[in-house]
Structure formats: C-alpha cells, structure tokens
Amino acid sequence: MKKPIGACKLCAVEIQVKDKPWKVALSCAVKTGEGLQVKTDTEAVRLARSKAIQQLLALFSAAV
C-alpha cells in the first residue's frame, strides 16, 4: 500500500495515544494501534478542516 501524502488535510481528526495529550492529526497518515483514541467531531477538528477547505479553495480559485 502506498504511503499517503496528506495533501488535502480534510481527514483531520483528534487523536490520543495512551496518556499523551490530544492532538490534531491526519487520519490517512496515522496507523491504528492499541491505546489509540480518535475524535472526529471536535472544535479543533472543525477548525482544522475549515482551514484546509479555505486553502483548497484559494488554490483552486488561483488556478482558474
């Protein structure tokens, strides 16, 4: 399987591994494993996805 390049950032989620702090990560680039917790709908996730969409729209509108 090819390694994801994480270009669009629309798959942002919050993850926590064991007792480490929660952080925003790209789900396509995170390997699952024991102790991994995932939140898909938090304020941080919505903000990260919103920024990603704004960046994509800016790139798209600059290209047309």
Ligand code: FES
């Ligand atoms: S960065 Fe695009 S699917 Fe993960």
